[in-house]
Amino acid sequence: MPGSIRVGSLLGIPFYINVSWLAIFALVTFYLASEWFPMAHPRWPLELHLLSATVTSLLFFVSIVLHELAHSVVALRLGLPVRSITLFILGGVAQIAREAPHPSGELVMAAAGPLASFALSALFAALWAATRELGDPVQSIAAWLAIQNLILAIFNMLPGFPMDGGRVLRALLWWATGSGRRATAIAVALGRTMALAFIAGGITILVLNRNGAFLGAQIAIVGWFLHMAANGSVRQVRLRDALASYTAGDLMSTGPLSVPMETPVQQVVAEYLTPEALQRGMAVVAGTELRGLVSLHDLNRVPKHQRQSVQVRYAMTPVSQLAMVHPLTPALTVLEEMDARNVNELPVVSGGVLRGIVTRLHLLRPLETKRRFSW
Numbered sequence: 509m510p511g512s513i514r515v516g517s518l519l520g521i522p523f524y525i526n527v528s529w530l531a532i533f534a535l536v537t538f539y540l541a542s543e544w545f546p547m548a549h550p551r552w553p554l555e556l557h558l559l560s561a562t563v564t565s566l567l568f569f570v571s572i573v574l575h576e577l578a579h580s581v582v583a584l585r586l587g588l589p590v591r592s593i594t595l596f597i598l599g600g601v602a603q604i605a606r607e608a609p610h611p612s613g614e615l616v617m618a619a620a621g622p623l624a625s626f627a628l629s630a631l632f633a634a635l636w637a638a639t640r641e642l643g644d645p646v647q648s649i650a651a652w653l654a655i656q657n658l659i660l661a662i663f664n665m666l667p668g669f670p671m672d673g674g675r676v677l678r679a680l681l682w683w684a685t686g687s688g689r690r691a692t693a694i695a696v697a698l699g700r701t702m703a704l705a706f707i708a709g710g711i712t713i714l715v716l717n718r719n720g721a722f723l724g725a726q727i728a729i730v731g732w733f734l735h736m737a738a739n740g741s742v743r744q745v746r747l748r749d750a751l752a753s754y755t756a757g758d759l760m761s762t763g764p765l766s767v768p769m770e771t772p773v774q775q776v777v778a779e780y781l782t783p784e785a786l787q788r789g790m791a792v793v794a795g796t797e798l799r800g801l802v803s804l805h806d807l808n809r810v811p812k813h814q815r816q817s818v819q820v821r822y823a824m825t826p827v828s829q830l831a832m833v834h835p836l837t838p839a840l841t842v843l844e845e846m847d848a849r850n851v852n853e854l855p856v857v858s859g860g861v862l863r864g865i866v867t868r869l870h871l872l873r874p875l876e877t878k879r880r881f882s883w
């Protein structure tokens with residue numbers, strides 16, 4: 509997500525805070541300090557309102573992170589890589605690199621988040637009950653957090669994809685019908701309908717009730733976001749479907765540009781640099797054997813006065829440090845490998861010989877030919 513700052517890691521998963529989160533954190537804290545706590549305790553001094561609001565707000569976002577962590581822990585147990593957890597304006601999101609391989613995995617992974625929120629709600633309710641004698645401010649904080657975590661759990665269990673509830677529904681349909689594709693189609697259709705209902709409902713509140721303008725806008729924005737998310741997941745599922753029957757060898761471009769490893773850097777710059785090579789880099793070979801890849805960036809690092817004498821093999825990224833795929837590697841695995849390593853192309857190698865290069869653009873090609881298929 510653009511505008512995200514890494515602030516640490518949780519169970520080895522990089523944890524990010526998006527700048528947009530500061531807005532929602534400020535808003536929630538402001539609401540608590542100016543409405544919730546003053547209404548419940550009009551006699552408290554301003555500082556106590558502010559302090560309680562900040563603590564409550566922070567604990568609320570910790571609760572959201574715990575919800576995402578619950579999804580992530582199950583994902584890791586299933587062997588699915590979790591790329592990041594990010595707090596942003598609409599809550600939290602865990603980026604899980606792959607879909608669960610079977611419906612039961614999907615079911616547990618999707619349900620884990622709302623279950624964590626239910627558990628937190630129960631925990632804060634117990635704290636509320638236990639501190640009845642102690643009194644405030646702990647009790648008020650616990651009460652608000654118990655209610656919010658309950659709302660969070662229920663809201664996330666709404667049965668529209670890609671919300672948790674929609675994923676649970678999809679897993680159940682997948683299990684019942686045996687078809688992941690049909691299950692997705694139904695869950696996504698429900699998700700879109702729900703999103704549109706949110707937008708319509710939000711606008712209706714906005715128009716009809718002047719006091720509910722803020723709530724109306726909020727509901728409409730959430731609906732709009734859900735609609736985008738539903739469309740995004742359809743695109744992803746389509747891409748995965750389209751790629752399912754291909755391998756790296758089917759999609760790669762063959763005859764990539766290669767240069768013998770003894771060639772001086774100066775000569776590589778003068779003779780080999782084509783627009784394609786500038787974009788993707790060149791294979792450095794010994795005969796037909798791949799020894800490394802060299803990019804314009806690598807070449808530029810060689811000082812100008814040394815380019816006549818230094819051979820390209822000393823400027824390249826050696827094979828030992830390269831991610832490579834085999835011609836028979838499934839296209840879906842290639843895509844996941846690119847995502848995991850944050851690269852846009854991978855050399856396709858078999859028997860130590862470079863067979864081609866596969867890029868993200870190549871991976872989109874099967875999608876083009878299937879464009880007429882729609883849900």
Ligand SMILES: [Zn+2]
Binds near residue numbers: 622672
């Ligand atoms: Zn969730």
